Amino acid sequence: MNKKSVLLLLVLLFSVLPFTSQDIKAASEWDQAVTVYGAALESNPDLQDQTAELLGATDSDMVDFVYSEDVNQYINQSYDNSVLMSSIRIQQTDEGSGLKINIDESLGNITMISEETYQNALLTSGITDADVTIAAASDVTGESALAGVYKAYANQGEEIDPERTQNAQDELDAISDISSENESVEGFSQVQLNKVITEVKVEIINNFNGDVTEDQIRTILDEKLNANGLDGILSQAQIDRLVEIFNQLKDSGIFTGEEAQKLVNSSEDLINRITSSDAFKDAKDSATALGKDIAESEEINSFMDALRDFWDRIVEFFKGLF
Template structure:
């Protein structure tokens, strides 16, 4: 692995605008199920923004980061310290690699319920990918927001997650336990290691599909969890080593024991898995086929109305 300097916090430009052309996979059959609990949006409103900024930035760096993020003048600013980074990353990243300064920063803008997470990472974040950030934030319960992550110089971005969760927690009314914060940070590190070894898409499919499988049938022990991981890997034709399996067993065992909302995590994870795209494609192809058209014509009553709704929905994808 490259000799990387681990960073401290996060952000960059404007997320949803920058990524409209390369938008994330749309969830199709889950529309309307992604609503956050009322308590989560108790204080934040759609369009509200909050900046998480590294506490060790000097005056010039701080000003430059706020300009780069195009942060609204009324955006709340929350500082993240190096001590907080060590608290949540200390169990999974050697202390020497975390460093002694908090410098990376982020901008979070709340979006409408069900819109999902849109992550934009500047090229100054040289290690952690957008999908890795997103999947870890889903585990932490962060949903429906545009997130931009950057830093004043080139860093890995491993500490950005701490700042995003702190900002989200302080402005949304949500409470993220230390246990969940730690497991989300570990997911980020483990996922990025897998991304380096097997590729981003494969890792993304693997992580998200394991989450969905666990929500459907929670493994009772490590052996059952190991079976789930191997079955998902086989389904996606992903070659996975014994060491990688054990790394995931360790991660998901901690996740299983943490107080996370598995229903919400699985729903959000399903939005970003190729399973959802495959189902959408197959359903659309079937409804466009002669056989599918015949079924539509023969259907009557409420069933026909439901089928029509599904047909129009998929036609718009």
Template sequence: MIVKTNNKLRNLLLIVAILFTTIIGFAKSAAAAEETVINERWGKPTVVLGSALNNTQRAETLDKFGVNPDDVTIEVANGADLVKYLGYGSGDDNVMFSSVMVTRENEGKGVKVNILTPENITLITADQYKNPLITAGIADATITVASVVKVTGESALTGVYKAFEANGEKVSEKRAQLAQEELDTTQSVSDSIIKNAAQKNNDENLSKTDQEKADEAYRTQLNQTLVEIKQELASLKEKQGELATKADVEKIVGDALAKYNLTDFITQDDVNKLVSLAQKYQQTEGVLDKDSLAQLDKLGESFNKTVDKLTDELGSFGEKLKGTLNDNQGFFTNLWQSIKDFFSNIFN
């Protein structure tokens, strides 16, 4: 009786082992199949290397991306590309160090950016790339940025545009140059906001880690503001059938800053920069079209999740940082309108 029981147990264990091995095998096969799926719009992902990299640095960069040369299409971004797409620079190949890997995604996936070497990208965050990329017409792509030397990171945009054009997708030079202006403006205004916020919040006694989270939240709120401005400009144009006036643009910018609780921390000079940028959005073909707005919807969802996460981690200060839309938006919008009306009465 005991022998029969042991045999049954052995057989049961053997069956379980076979099933487990089979399931693991199927899982590995499925994972491998998923990894080797090639997007038919492009083929392989495209890596664009900076022209200043030597052979050793190129190999090191590919290693950072975790790819072999045979697994990707390789292009090189040079100084002439920088001038073409960004509208500035000397054309010197020796300044191009940052590199990107671009994977085309299915429609509706949106724009995602990951910085593999944040210690070497000293100026631009992953989120700060996203709005300008959509402004330039980039859609449904996963973009990975890496550099084996310390760089500011602006030229990474050039690599993305080079990747798209290498795969037969034209990038508007006007939109690309406006995207660079947007990136520069975002960087400048966010730095100003963070500086002003630190002065106003100097009694909060935040730890270094919490201060870094707060700074990231302010940057993300500015990115949310830009998404809101673009969406509202497009909505107004659809309703009126014409471009917004400067007064309309000023109100849209003011309302967006109030909505994301930045009014207390922004200078008039920075507001003027955003108004100027907003006017160029509606004057540049394609920036506010249906396809771009679809990408912005996905981007807005991403930014909202980031701010929610950061403010939750910051506790009571996070609630103060995020603000309450219902409490603040009406007050600051009315204040903004009162200021405009005051100066309008003076000069008219």
């Protein structure tokens, strides 16, 4: 193969690669982590210091506070500054590294939202590669932590699309509400619901390329509920609410193009987190006791194996050229 042919092949290859110069910039432009404290800590240095230790904050971090107006702007919720205590520290990581969430509850519990629920919501907002720590020095619901993450991005000059943040909040609210409504229902757990939601997203992308009707969403959702031991547990109103959210996500464009690929890649981390958790093992035991079963998710793993194989063949091809 002559040099002209090699050059043409390189141009064609890079024209179809799933990233752009903007993505490369975004993956490397954060030179420092961002710590965002709840507004209630601004006048309480002792609590702020305790929270900083939980978050692993350093003197080199960019620091800000999340106020009631930020919560209203980013997640359309109303809270007084005096109750905003959940805080976050975030460091953007290289593209493809995945989204990692850690909740430190050494001093205070996040009472309403699990790590998996935060992760699902942030993936929906378009945040796919970052290390995030969430903590509070006393018990809080944790609802305002997402606003802190979005404000951190704004501090770094990267505003998150408001439609995406609202979709993420709608998803988080739905997961929290459905979990609360089924708290005493045998055979239900939030970890199962998060697995369902993640798997529905992946199937819409992988098998439908994001072009999916409401009837198809309902069919996919029913299949995933059944596969995760939740068939017959969620009410019709709860199912309708989830269908509406998936419709919103489809309309936002997150299931197509470059965004879809990032979402699938990061969803593998979430599925692995869920299936390796003690909560998931407990859910499987409960399902077995009720005569149900929770199937392991092979879809994402098989897709990622195929993707890795594709890139291995690309690398070997260019090794052969040179």
